[in-house]
Amino acid sequence: MSATVPPRHHDIADDLRQQITTDRIPPGERLPSETVLAERYAVSTVTLRRALSALQGEGLVEKIHGKGNFVRRPHRKIMYVGGWGTLDPWTAAEPALRVSVRSSTVPANGDLATLLKVPLGSPLAEFSCLSIEGETLHGLAKIYMPRDVAPAAVLDGDSADRQAFTRFALLGPQPAVTRETVCTRSPTPDESSALRIGTAAPVLTVTRVSTDSAGRVVEAALLTFPGDRVDAVFTTHHANHERQTSA
Template sequence: MTASVSSRRHAIAADLRHQISSGHFKAGECLPSEAQLATCYAVSTATLRSALALLQGEGLVEKIHGKGNFVRQPLRKITYAGGAAAPASWTGFFAPLRMTARATNIEAPSHVTALLKLPPHSSLTEVLFTTHDGKTPHSLAHIYVPHDLAPTTPPLSEQIAVSLADLRPPPSEVQERVGARLPTQQEATALRISPSLAVLSLTRVATDDTGRVVEAALLILPGDRADALFTTSLMTEERGLNK
């Protein structure tokens, strides 16, 4: 991309950003078609789409296939609460969000068998939790548990987390690994985000006091609306003696 094209797309993005922030284009409103905008700014459709991609990456604009580009509702920032004392991974958020869940019995993929320390082709239960802020998908959580720790009859969506917690031995150790990456196409589609928007990828593994892995969780949090906070309470020797 030449410097002139790059500067032009940034100028278009800046103008549209201003029109959104000033209320000329309101939340939920569909922008003019890409062809109309390209004509208005006297640029190619490719340059116009590149400018829109900047706004999509910022979470200001959402492209819905077959319908057009829409001004997004203001994003609610959430914080994932990690650490040894954190609640279960499907509820570890500081902001209330609507949550749906779907449980499926599957043959464990290779990367999951490694996390759960199971033999290849083992049966397990996958629960996909999707959080929503209003009608907008907010984050994804894939929870994997050994088949014998899953409910024998599928509970209602809102009961899945409770049922898993009741059947699973309390973990004695929880390890969490956080990284940043670009979403897969499937994740970008499910979350309705730009493939160029980085996500926080959080892997959480819970082990009971016998050393058995009782749960593995893979969370996908879009970087424009989430961060992670890990808190560890330390007790010094002096504080311990004073108790």
């Protein structure tokens, strides 16, 4: 029984990937034209484009309309610190990192009503945040709070609260409990457009729900980061319990 031969475009992608990852083709360099590459590998341009599409999906190659295919420069990563619900302070404080913020009042739809445990249609303060460094998009955040607990300074866009937005931090008072659910998946069309990434590029998502001491949800944040631009760090603190014995 003969072994199955892998499609030719897999071999081409493997060869180009090896050249890119070993810096034989350095970041920022333009690849030869598709016609030249097709002739070099003795394949059709259709097969060659399949190989390039695989590398584009992996984030190794970027196709710029009218200019060609380029080896992508690696993105600088930011760090999300779990448990505190914030970006790494050093990252967030860098002047090159800026955040665009839009705020509005929206009614709680089915998903949001469930997440915040409020009746359908309840007024929510919504904050849409996008972190940007030059031309690079680092993260997207949708932060929701019951309208009656949203701090006035946050609703008014007070500059004193800009640091909280910059770090995607908790916007209200320190909660009693914060629960974070982390997963990786493909981006939605809206996320792909907002973050300027391909639909095949994975994203890291954090769903952060904070409750007060009475169990009321005071904030729900939906955070989305391109997978190649963030690290998430979670630290567990173990309490020491000493066994007490009576004399």
